[in-house]
Amino acid sequence: MSKIKAIIIDDEERARRVLKNMLNEFCKDVEVIDSSSNVPDGVLAINNLKPDVVFLDIEMPNYSGFELLGFFRDVDFEIVFVTAYSQYAIQAFEVSAVDYLLKPVQVEQLENAIQKVKDKINISSMQDRLDTLKVNLSGSQIQKIAVPVSDGLVFVKTEDISHINADGSYSKIYLADGTDMLVSKKLKYFEEMLEGKGNFYRVHRSHLVNLSFVRKYNRHQGQVELENDHKVNVSREGKSAFEDTLAEFHG
Template structure:
């Protein structure tokens, strides 16, 4: 095998799952070498430590634990991971918050090719992030969110976000520290991601962390005064839902 091939370990407790990935990788992806396969958490840890792969395809739910258990059981995680999973709402939410890569079963060959090329690009650019560390911490309780900022992916504590402001297809995050971060995603995407976490869309342009609300000033829609001194308009349409959340 060529020296610059991606070394891959497949971890899945179902033989059919391993076979599908093995066949698709061999058929559709150039420059890859499957160095080992494992059928569970314990054997997966052993194969990863032994072979030191560049990329691990990791099933989420297995007989002896989860893919997250496997990651937690490794002292070093110097490899890229693509999770392979059936639909699991909570797992998918953790992936999105951590900017982790995943494929849904049944695996689509085009998406597999795209995932492998993305990993190859990350390695060539020497792009090392703390995605896996953030993901492991987010599995039990969502604490951090990955923000694709202009200077790279930023991982911030969710509770430190004061408010978010829409700017066309960009979103400006205003942090507790006073820092602002411009992100190349829409406010609607973050409204959906932060749903149920005491964030409220009070206006078409604003998403507010209710933790930092100091005062609501009544009016047509009224406005909020936040702890950082900022004033945020509330639309008439959002007023009732906001007041209901503030009273909880």
């Protein structure tokens, strides 16, 4: 494989220099072909040099890193955000399958990000992932998740998910239209992504439920009946907390 061509866009000269040196030393298959201190110069460099990946700071004067995206009709390069941004935004990046580095950048973080870039090149449309990122950042709640499948990513609206069940090292996602998806991620992955960010609640060690789909709750049986006729058990030790959450949700 030929070297991955990279451009760095960051208003801090020292940050650009440090990241370039780290890439040169620890990521031998990456070639930094240019760096810019602002978005307009970065856009020109991207158009002229056609990089594979852009390392993009978010908080810059005049234009933010996010605004760079508006200069392109189609985004045909990978983006790794380099940021000290809020935790919510970082979670949005993860949900959208957009890579990020936290400042100060650590070697292991950088190496992992480069591996993710390699994995994603030619697998999934960067434009789709960025569209999802924009949607997620435009509201207070995550609205879509990127679900990894064998040939790339499937983008699913969270409002279409009725529940997610643990299946060993996998999870099964049940959708409103009656279909389901088996995904090679543990339930904990989806719990951390979704719980507290909308209508999702982990009622059992094996079940994550969208409260919007709850049709009936049987307190005596400790069981939830969903709009798609599925029945999900509620853990005995978690019943009280779930009942409080359910009452508040429908209150």
